[in-house]
Amino acid sequence: MSIQDLAEYLDYLDIERGLSQNTIDAYRRDLEAFIEFCEDNFKTDIKNISRLIVNTYLRDLHEKHYNPTSISRKIASLRGFYKWLSANELITSNPIDTIEMPKLPQRLPKILTINDVKQMLAENLNPLERVELELLYGSGLRVSELVDLKTNSFDLSQKYLIARGKGSKERIVPFNKISAKAIEDYLKIRDFVMKKFHIDTKKFLINNEGRFVTRQDIYKFIHKLGEKFHKNISPHTMRHSFATHLLENGADLRVVQELLGHSDVSTTQLYTHISKKRLKEVYFAINGTGLEA
Numbered sequence: 001m002s003i004q005d006l007a008e009y010l011d012y013l014d015i016e017r018g019l020s021q022n023t024i025d026a027y028r029r030d031l032e033a034f035i036e037f038c039e040d041n042f043k044t045d046i047k048n049i050s051r052l053i054v055n056t057y058l059r060d061l062h063e064k065h066y067n068p069t070s071i072s073r074k075i076a077s078l079r080g081f082y083k084w085l086s087a088n089e090l091i092t093s094n095p096i097d098t099i100e101m102p103k104l105p106q107r108l109p110k111i112l113t114i115n116d117v118k119q120m121l122a123e124n125l126n127p128l129e130r131v132e133l134e135l136l137y138g139s140g141l142r143v144s145e146l147v148d149l150k151t152n153s154f155d156l157s158q159k160y161l162i163a164r165g166k167g168s169k170e171r172i173v174p175f176n177k178i179s180a181k182a183i184e185d186y187l188k189i190r191d192f193v194m195k196k197f198h199i200d201t202k203k204f205l206i207n208n209e210g211r212f213v214t215r216q217d218i219y220k221f222i223h224k225l226g227e228k229f230h231k232n233i234s235p236h237t238m239r240h241s242f243a244t245h246l247l248e249n250g251a252d253l254r255v256v257q258e259l260l261g262h263s264d265v266s267t268t269q270l271y272t273h274i275s276k277k278r279l280k281e282v283y284f285a286i287n288g289t290g291l292e293a
Helices: 003-015 021-042 051-063 068-087 114-121 127-138 143-147 177-196 215-228 235-248 253-260 265-287
Strands: 160-164 170-174
Touching (some): 003 021, 003 068, 114 127
Antiparallel strands (some): 160 170
């Protein structure tokens, strides 16, 4: 296989599929590792591999104690690549077609209580931190969606924003009065920073040093904030909490699906399991542990 084939596939993921750079980089690493395995162990081009070679590769991953999640991701990387090779008639048979994904344990995402969130919002946050927290929790944005926001993403009078999600799909996301106030307060600080550093950009999040806020910046802020309350959390924890709290308060599953930007409602249904689990925890906390579930 030529390096050109891999480069064209990665371009396809970027331009036609609209995947994020982080996802594309993960695909690249997985595919380069598989190419190296085939060349080192079988002296063969990956266009000519057999099912036996694929099985040997997967066995090697198991022997190196890769967890099922990592193996599933690597299989998904190979499956997508070989599907593209086949569609472009660069291979005559697809050895990945019938490979089964390892069964993964269903792990419920970590969430905060409403009181936890209230305590965090009551902290003495600067305008940038407050608007980040309000939009992560109040609108359930992904951290990538948050850093990609532009100043023209917002309609403050109608209280909604346009978020660009996975696959570059856009969706309308509402926000409340408190979030609107946080946005307005932050924009005043942003204007000052823009003038101070002579910046001309529509990027929404800019820190006090005149630098664009990154995903890593937000991860660090949320993690540090969580540590104050002895919570090991990430920006995604806020999104999980947003979805769970909506469902616990009677929101329709399909509405939550739309708000989160999930293409499949089964992804959103995971949050109904969290609600049921928490309901049981509250019940047994009140009624004692002697009763069976």
